[in-house]
Amino acid sequence: MTRLAFIGGIYSNYPALVATLADIERRGVDGSWFLGDLGAFGPHPNRVPELLIEKQIPGIQGNYEESLSSGATDCNCGYTDPRDNAYAQISYDYTAANTDDALKQWMGTLPREIRMDIGGLRILLSHGSPRRINEFLWHSTSSEPFLERLCEESRADVILCTHSGLQWHRRLERNRHVVNAGVIGRPANDGRTNVWYTLLTVERGEVSVEFVPIDYDHQTLAREMRAEHLPAEFIETIETGWWTTCLEILPAKERAHSKF
Amino acid sequence: MAGYYHRIDAIRNAANLKPVLGWRESDSVTAIPHQQPLPAPDVPLLALDTLWFQVAGTLCNIECTHCFISSSPTNRSHEMLTLADVEIRLAEARRLGVRDYYFTGGEPFMNRDMLAILETTLKQGPATVLTNGMLLRPELCRELRELFDRSEYSLDLRVSLDGFDAESHDAIRGKGVWERVMKGLRNLAGVGLNPVITVTEAAEGVGSAEGRTRFLEVIRGFGFARPRLKVLSLFRIGAEETRSHGYEEWERLSMDGLTPVDAATLQCSSSRMVTSRGVYVCPILIAEPAARMGETIADTLRPFALRYGACHTCWVDGVNCRT
Numbered sequence: 006m007t008r009l010a011f012i013g014g015i016y017s018n019y020p021a022l023v024a025t026l027a028d029i030e031r032r033g034v035d036g037s038w039f040l041g042d043l044g045a046f047g048p049h050p051n052r053v054p055e056l057l058i059e060k061q062i063p064g065i066q067g068n069y070e071e072s073l074s075s076g077a078t079d080c081n082c083g084y085t086d087p088r089d090n091a092y093a094q095i096s097y098d099y100t101a102a103n104t105d106d107a108l109k110q111w112m113g114t115l116p117r118e119i120r121m122d123i124g125g126l127r128i129l130l131s132h133g134s135p136r137r138i139n140e141f142l143w144h145s146t147s148s149e150p151f152l153e154r155l156c157e158e159s160r161a162d163v164i165l166c167t168h169s170g171l172q173w174h175r176r177l178e179r180n181r182h183v184v185n186a187g188v189i190g191r192p193a194n195d196g197r198t199n200v201w202y203t204l205l206t207v208e209r210g211e212v213s214v215e216f217v218p219i220d221y222d223h224q225t226l227a228r229e230m231r232a233e234h235l236p237a238e239f240i241e242t243i244e245t246g247w248w249t250t251c252l253e254i255l256p257a258k259e260r261a262h263s264k265f
Numbered sequence: 266m267a268g269y270y271h272r273i274d275a276i277r278n279a280a281n282l283k284p285v286l287g288w289r290e291s292d293s294v295t296a297i298p299h300q301q302p303l304p305a306p307d308v309p310l311l312a313l314d315t316l317w318f319q320v321a322g323t324l325c326n327i328e329c330t331h332c333f334i335s336s337s338p339t340n341r342s343h344e345m346l347t348l349a350d351v352e353i354r355l356a357e358a359r360r361l362g363v364r365d366y367y368f369t370g371g372e373p374f375m376n377r378d379m380l381a382i383l384e385t386t387l388k389q390g391p392a393t394v395l396t397n398g399m400l401l402r403p404e405l406c407r408e409l410r411e412l413f414d415r416s417e418y419s420l421d422l423r424v425s426l427d428g429f430d431a432e433s434h435d436a437i438r439g440k441g442v443w444e445r446v447m448k449g450l451r452n453l454a455g456v457g458l459n460p461v462i463t464v465t466e467a468a469e470g471v472g473s474a475e476g477r478t479r480f481l482e483v484i485r486g487f488g489f490a491r492p493r494l495k496v497l498s499l500f501r502i503g504a505e506e507t508r509s510h511g512y513e514e515w516e517r518l519s520m521d522g523l524t525p526v527d528a529a530t531l532q533c534s535s536s537r538m539v540t541s542r543g544v545y546v547c548p549i550l551i552a553e554p555a556a557r558m559g560e561t562i563a564d565t566l567r568p569f570a571l572r573y574g575a576c577h578t579c580w581v582d583g584v585n586c587r588t
Contacts, residue, residue: 087474087477137529145391146364146391148363148365148390148418149390150363150389151362151364151365154312154362155362157362256391257413257420257421257458258413259419260459260493261413263491
């Protein structure tokens with residue numbers, strides 16, 4: 006049996022990362038990876054990459070790392086609504102201004118994807134999707150034929166991704182799987198303050214996926230965000246578990262479960 | 266000079282609304298007349314993600330003065346699609362790995378098969394319906410809500426408006442239309458469905474940040490606490506050509522070629538349109554015989570040359586008809 010942990014977008018949520026790594030350590034896994042978007046949303050963006058480097062956790066670039074390491078003026082998050090883009094720009098400007106150059110350079114050295122073979126299964130880690138770093142893969146709008154095509158074109162049996170912020174798993178024919186690992190950067194827009202990471206187990210060629218809820222010291226995070234003068238809307242999300250920003254991108258189905 | 270100023274407007278709107286990947290202000294100069302014009306660039310089909318259905322053909326219960334395909338109660342250029350028509354296309358789309366489906370017309374809810382079509386489609390992938398909102402009676406809204414709840418994939422609705430009030434809206438869509446749409450929107454709100462309201466730039470000022478804010482308030486007033494809004498570009502073809510003016514000669518794309526990043530911003534690199542007459546390159550050009558790319562979807566998995574004025578609008582404004 007092989008058990009692997011995947012950490013989706015961290016969005017500078019340092020206390021959530023500490024709690025997630027403690028949970029992973031307690032459970033014992035064969036490997037852990039991050040899936041990109043270390044910054045955004047939260048405060049003090051150096052802390053997350055510093056901890057990942059210290060713990061020697063491997064991972065891939067998200068659009069944030071791509072933009073920060075190349076000196077881009079925006080996050081290239083892929084939003085289409087001006088309201089989403091306005092808040093995304095606040096996050097990006099803050100993160101870009103408060104990330105050390107050495108860490109930005111390190112972000113530029115991260116791979117865009119990681120491939121591995123686990124018990125004969127080809128596993129592919131990507132940020133948005135295998136074909137586009139900022140593609141949003143949602144459960145309600147990713148049809149099975151489409152996901153089959155992504156697996157086929159990227160020559161993968163199991164695709165892991167993040168970026169959209171909500172975790173899900175689709176089991177396809179011929180033991181193929183697409184897993185959105187969710188994020189530990191902000192709650193899953195469900196009125197609860199916890200965040201989620203993903204455990205993937207391969208046993209005798211069978212894949213199982215567990216989404217793990219992580220409670221963390223979200224009040225400390227909220228306090229630090231206030232001290233950094235980050236938008237009140239961001240802090241409200243951390244304190245209530247409901248997305249207040251960057252939610253126009255949600256499909257109708259996911260939006261229907263949303264408070265805002 | 267009118268064309269020149271329009272281009273400046275288009276650039277400004279593109280900057281305000283659609284800072285899409287790969288768009289650069291300098292790209293607009295590609296449209297300036299050339300001594301020896303370069304050919305219209307080919308757009309490759311990078312991936313067939315989205316399949317559109319002209320499900321109501323060009324038949325509509327109203328006759329908007331800006332309709333780029335001149336839909337009307339009598340326009341039978343494209344006929345309605347039956348459930349059987351759609352099923353054949355869905356089977357092919359499944360094999361090709363299509364991600365999502367869009368239904369437009371004309372007015373889709375004039376099609377008696379529409380609910381059955383949605384029910385069938387939603388077993389295969391997400392579906393979006395573009396409607397003028399006039400036929401959203403309470404019973405239909407209830408049925409749509411039930412379909413929304415029992416489908417694993419997302420069902421989304423887009424309702425078109427053309428102004429902040431009855432006067433401006435009805436000037437484009439016809440007398441009394443605003444009132445009927447308001448009833449339809451209230452019915453949708455009543456069953457808890459939250460549509461995307463689309464508004465074209467024919468609505469004065471909607472392209473600006475101020476205009477958007479004002480429009481969001483209008484939508485809240487209809488009973489939607491979480492207003493969703495998409496602003497659409499106008500295409501100066503069909504009825505709109507008469508309402509404003511057609512494309513100038515220089516409003517054509519001529520360039521050496523497109524990078525994959527540039528191509529990805531154009532919807533013709535990732536979608537096709539099914540009508541009763543075959544499969545077309547996109548939802549905009551179905552009145553152009555040369556935009557019909559084949560009988561089956563498989564026939565259309567090839568590049569398309571951006572030779573039309575409407576292609577210029579898509580490029581400059583960064584248009585994508587998807588939500």
